[in-house]
Amino acid sequence: MSWSLFIDESGQDQRHSPYEVLAGIAIEDRRIWPLIRQLSDAQMHIFGMRLYQAYGKEAKAMKLLNKKVFRLAAQMPPIEKGLRTRLTREILQDGTQASRERLTALAQSKIEYCRFALGLARGHGAQAFATMVGQDAPRPPSADHLRKDYSYLFERFFYFLNGLEGDPMGYLVFDELDKTQSHILLGQVSSYFIKTQNGRTRSRLIIPEPFFVHSDLTTLIQLTDIMAYVISWGLRLKEMHAPAREELAPLVEDVLRIRFHRRTEAGQNEWGFRHIKDLRPADLGR
Template sequence: MSWALFIDESGQDMKHSPYEVLAGLAVEDRQLWRLIRQLSDAQLHHFGMRLFEAYGKEAKAQKLLDRKTFKHAAQLAPIPQAERQRLAREILEDGTQVSRRRLTALAQAKIAYCEFALKLARSHGAKAFATMVPQDAPRPDRSTSLRKDYAYLFERFFMFLNGQADDPMGYLVFDELDKSASHVLLGQVNSYFIKTANGRTRSRLIIPEPFFVHSDLTTLVQVTDIIAYSLSWGLRLHSMTEPAREELAPVVQAARGLQFRHETKTRTTWGYTLIRDLRPSAAQVA
């Protein structure tokens, strides 16, 4: 048995998002294909077609859950599912056939699908981890050391794996960056797992060499993107001061349902955490 950790991020442009989020969604190997197939069926149910067929690329959460989506969704009362699916498909197939009812149907379908996708992942035993970082957080200079948000993500993934029966292995699946950025990240991850004490400990259960995939072809990276976006805009932990978008509450609640939780007699560790400084600690520096 093994677990895949699908990793994606939101707010890295440091322009509009209130918090920079690095999220991971862990799915057991025996659940992967079943979950992917059911997510594909869910897209057919909500949109009458698969999202990649509609957009020709990954349907980013930034488009699925932006403010305009919620504005359009609220234009009319909830549309019955069968009619909503037909109207959503019509506007996806021909964007020139715009009407108020079609726009409303598509928006309502987007919100319903995102919430359902997260609940479906939970029903398959998936667990989520995320770091949330203020946009003004100190950041490391260019170096070979891994940023603290990645180290925290790996720490919690290791804690999760270590708590499972038979100590299953975990592997990392990243949304592919441009080739040079992927090489930099690969070198940092490799250095962390091989040259630092914490990394060597965690490499007992986490395979140190990650896989890079095209997010527009990988369903579960898209689900991780939904988690990252909804947390950035809608979840506020203690002492987080940026305003949250209240309309995102149902999707955020579904994302919270996926959150990893680890309890001991003296401490509870949560999968979602706030990090105020991205510079690596001394223990992370090789």
């Protein structure tokens, strides 16, 4: 048995999103393919086609869950599912045939799919991890150091694996960046697991060399993107004061249902989500 942690980001442009989020969804190996198949079937059932067919690229969460989507979804009462799917497919196939009814159907379908996808993840035993960082948080002065949000994500994934029977191994699966950025991140991750004491300890259960995949071809990276977006715009932990979008509240609850949590034998709570105020590693003299 092994677990894969699918990792994606939201708000990295440091411009529009209230928080920069690094998120990961862990899935047991034997459940990955059944979950992917069910997500694919859900797209066909809800949209009338695969999202990749509709958009020719990854359907980013910012397109599926932005404010305009919720405004359009609410302009009419909920549309009956069969009719909604037909109207959604029609507008996806030919955007020039937009109508109030078709636009409403598409918006309602987008929200329905995101909620259904998160529910499927829960049904397959997914465990969610995330860090939330304010856009003004101090950052490492160079690319030589692994940011604290990454090390925290690895730490919590390790805690999760370490609490399971049989010492299952964990794999890291990243959304592929451009080649230069991917090489930089690969070097940072390798250095963390090889040169730091915590990293060496965690490499007992986490394979230090990550995989990089194309997000538009990887269903579970797309799912992680949805979770990261919901966290950035809708979830607020203690000392997170940026306004949250109220219409995302049901999706926030869906995300919280898969958040990793464990109570240790010593009575301490270990949580999968954390708000980080400073991204610099502890050894940079703070």
